[in-house]
Amino acid sequence: MRPIDEQTVLVTGATSGLGQHLVQRLAAAGATVVAHGRDIQRLHRTREQIRAATGHEVDIIQADLADLAQVHRLADEVLDRYPQLHALVNNAGVGFGAPGAAREVSVDGIELRFAVNHLASYLLARRLADRLVASAPSRIVQVASAGQLALDPDDPFTEHGYDGVTAYRRSKLAQVMASFDLAADLVGTGVSVNAVHPATFMDTAMVREAGQAPVSTVEEGVDVVWWLLTDPDLDRVSGYYFHGSKEAQPDPQADDPAARAWLRRLSDSLITR
Numbered sequence: 001m002r003p004i005d006e007q008t009v010l011v012t013g014a015t016s017g018l019g020q021h022l023v024q025r026l027a028a029a030g031a032t033v034v035a036h037g038r039d040i041q042r043l044h045r046t047r048e049q050i051r052a053a054t055g056h057e058v059d060i061i062q063a064d065l066a067d068l069a070q071v072h073r074l075a076d077e078v079l080d081r082y083p084q085l086h087a088l089v090n091n092a093g094v095g096f097g098a099p100g101a102a103r104e105v106s107v108d109g110i111e112l113r114f115a116v117n118h119l120a121s122y123l124l125a126r127r128l129a130d131r132l133v134a135s136a137p138s139r140i141v142q143v144a145s146a147g148q149l150a151l152d153p154d155d156p157f158t159e160h161g162y163d164g165v166t167a168y169r170r171s172k173l174a175q176v177m178a179s180f181d182l183a184a185d186l187v188g189t190g191v192s193v194n195a196v197h198p199a200t201f202m203d204t205a206m207v208r209e210a211g212q213a214p215v216s217t218v219e220e221g222v223d224v225v226w227w228l229l230t231d232p233d234l235d236r237v238s239g240y241y242f243h244g245s246k247e248a249q250p251d252p253q254a255d256d257p258a259a260r261a262w263l264r265r266l267s268d269s270l271i272t273r
């Protein structure tokens, strides 16, 4: 792998929590950092904070990942602006929501957690894959979660018996399943794809919104993602799910080829422009 100060790294959801701390660390290490956020003011504030803390600049890029047209535009902008891309960290996510909160849908009418946590990261990775291959060695890190629940092919968008925790867990397993498929597609290209549970109940906005007491620091999660991005021993490690820095077994549905094929067909049908 290239030294980090020779890499261009795109991190989604960089205006809060894990993403924000990660881009600060990447900037301090001299990487060309592309910090994605949905809110332009929060992006400017993040850039100012990083400049003040590290003396380094980060590039910013705005897109609401709850809108597939904006995910396409984000990919177009990244491809226009960056001739090289060495890492994609699909970090942006919607958590459990407040206890008892009602079901939400994306701009495209898709259940919100499935849309943002799975579909947007799926589309972005697929759209940027050729650039990552051309820039190899490169890495895709899917920030997933240990909170996983098998998807129901009869109710993929949790229209029945909705609660935010169920929807979140299904979306996070979908992310893991998609990352196994993408890793298989990219074998031999020099692009690795791994999914990770960074740390349990870090002290971030989504955890506070859910009313959960934090049990980990954000730095613990950043350390894990940093390791996946920078450890030279991981150059050929692809298609795994990690719980922290340990290889782990995701929900068994992730190892079911028929379930993965079903999810892939569904995802492809939803991202078609």
Ligand SMILES: NC(=O)c1ccc[n+]([C@@H]2O[C@H](COP(=O)([O-])OP(=O)(O)OC[C@H]3O[C@@H](n4cnc5c(N)ncnc54)[C@H](OP(=O)(O)O)[C@@H]3O)[C@@H](O)[C@H]2O)c1
Residues within 6 Å of the ligand: 012, 013, 014, 015, 016, 017, 018, 019, 037, 038, 039, 042, 063, 064, 065, 066, 090, 091, 092, 093, 094, 095, 116, 143, 144, 145, 146, 197, 198, 199, 200, 201, 202, 203, 204, 205, 206, 207
């Ligand atoms: N916290 C934990 O304990 C934990 C555990 C396991 C996995 N994770 C995963 O870690 C990742 C980071 O979460 P976090 O804990 O750092 O939470 P966070 O502080 O709430 O950060 C979530 C990020 O996602 C962005 N985001 C949400 N909806 C978006 C949308 N529609 N379009 C674009 N960006 C959007 C948020 O943007 P704004 O800044 O504009 O709100 C924010 O930057 C998530 O994928 C989460 O599932 C977290």
